[in-house]
Amino acid sequence: MNVLILTILIGLGSSVAGYLGSLTGLGGGFIIIPMLTLAFGVDIRYAIGTSLIAVIATSSGAAAAYVREGFSNIRIGMFLEIATTAGAVVGAFLALRLPTHAIAVIFGLVLMNSAYLSSRPQDESRRTQASDRFAALLKMNGTYPTPHGPKSYGVRSVPAGFGLMAIAGVLSGLLGIGSGAVKVLAMDQAMRLPFKVSTATSNFMIGVTAAASAGIYLNKGYIDPVLTMPVVLGVLIGSMLGARHLFGVETRKLRTxxxxxxxxxxxxxxxSGLKGWIIK
Amino acid sequence: MNTAVPASMNHRMEVIIGALLRAGVVFSGSVVFLGGLVYLSRHGLETVDYRVFQGEPEDLCHVGGIAKNALALHGRGLIQLGLLFLIATPLARVALSLFAFAYQRDKLYVAVTLFVLGVLIYSLLYR
Structure with missing residues (x-):
């Protein structure tokens, strides 16, 4: 297969991934790595590097829209990015040392867990008005827009959220994913933020988290320009279309x-990870 | 304790950050696309193999080499430059927040933002 045909095929696949990822809110990165490794036979290290770049692109594109709508909490995002960026650097160094079969197995497990996490129903009853002392000290409380005007919210359990964010960062750097599901878990469940604020802030953080390991990947030769080009452009176009159709389709069915x-x-x-592991 | 930050200030910051992110993505996407056209027009009919990881040539792995290749209008160099701009977009967002927090005289968040910015720069310049 020559480069031109390969580019077109990967570009089309990535557009579909970006489209579905943005419609369902699960992110396109999740399909990119299996698509590249299983369907196109790409080495998982190239796939991880490529996926990480695609994650930065979609996150920045989506965050632009979210931030303007006023759902993201920039202070919470920035504070938790201490944990995610430091974690991402650790994750990237781990990725350089772990055998690729192990990375494939971990990727599969994390993928399954994320699918489970994002399929749970949202529970808005645990929301709180009052921040605990630590969160108040960090000026984390905020407001978000509702049809009835801005609504305020408080924040709890910052240390627990911080710890989960460090894990999210390591996974992001190790696997080249945004790990949005773990980020939402940290903010939605641990810190008791409203669901929309959690998702918007998570999206806002994903780009910065991914950028923290991208430099290391770039330096180690994980990012191939010719392979990454159709993936980035495809995912961007797909997720833009997906965001436009977001309110027109039945997302519940699609998510399932x-x-x-x-x-x-x-x-x-x-x-495939276990097979390669055992046979080798 | 109530937040001392006026809502309008936060909103203005949000609008600027949104515009910056959008511009960063559109600009870097265009450079990647341009580089892709250059590369495919010259090498589109060759074959590639990604099954075995070899790593990228040294020149495409760091900021200086990428800039040199892009200036020579090599397709791969241009794509890689676009990807660098894309990686730099969140970095610019963090840098912008640094100014905003400094303007609000929020020392705590200036320190927080400086740490995050430091990690990002460390990664980007990692050799």
């Missing part, structure tokens, strides 16, 4: 189908 696809892909990644 997408979740099932993810579980199959995850199982296949684990299988």
């Amino acid at each position: 189908i997408f979740g099932a696809v993810i579980v199959v892909l995850a199982a296949q990644m684990i299988y």
Whole structure:
């Protein structure tokens, strides 16, 4: 297969990934790595580097929209980015040392877990008005827009959220993903932020987290320009279209189908990782 | 304790950050696209193999080498330059927040932002 045909095929696949990822809110990065490794036979290190760049592109594009709508909490995001960026650097160094089969298996497990996390129903009853002392000291409380005007919210359990964010950072740097599901878990469950604020702030943080390991990947030769080009452009175009259709389609059904696809892909990644491990 | 930050200030910052992110993505995407056209027009019919990881040539792995290749209008160099701009977009966002927090005289968040910026620069200049 020559470069031109390969570029077109990967570009088309990435557009679909970006489209579905943005429609379902699960992010396109999740399909990029299985697509490149399982369908195109790309070495997982190239796939990770490529996916990480795609994650930066989609996160920045989506964050631009979210920030303007006023859902993101910039202070919370910045404070937690201490944990995610430091974690991402650790994750990138781990990725350089771990055998690729192990990375494939971990990727599969994280993928399954993320599909599970994002399929849970949202529970808005645990929201709180009052911040605890630490969160108040960090000036984290804020407001978000509702149809009835701005609504204020408080923040709890910053240390627990911080710890989860460090894990999210390591996973992001190790696997080249945005690990949005863990980020939302930290803010939504631990810190008790409103769901929309959690998702918007998570998206806002993903680009910075990914950028913290991208430099190390670039230096180690994980980022191939010719492979990354169609993926970045495809995912960007796909996610822009997805965001435009967001309110027009039945997302619940789509999430279920997408979740099932993810579980199959995850199982296949684990299988291929274990197979390579045992046979070698 | 109530937040001392006026809502309008936060909103203005949000609007500027949103515009910056959008511009960064559009600009770097255009450079990547341009580089892709250059590369494919010259090498589109060759074959590539990503099954075995070899790592990229030294020249495409750091800021100086990428700039040199891009200035020579090499397709791969141009794409890599676009990707560098893309990586730099969140970095510019953090830098912008640094100014905003300094303007608000929020020492705590200036320190927080400086740390994050430091990690990003460390990664980008890592050799």
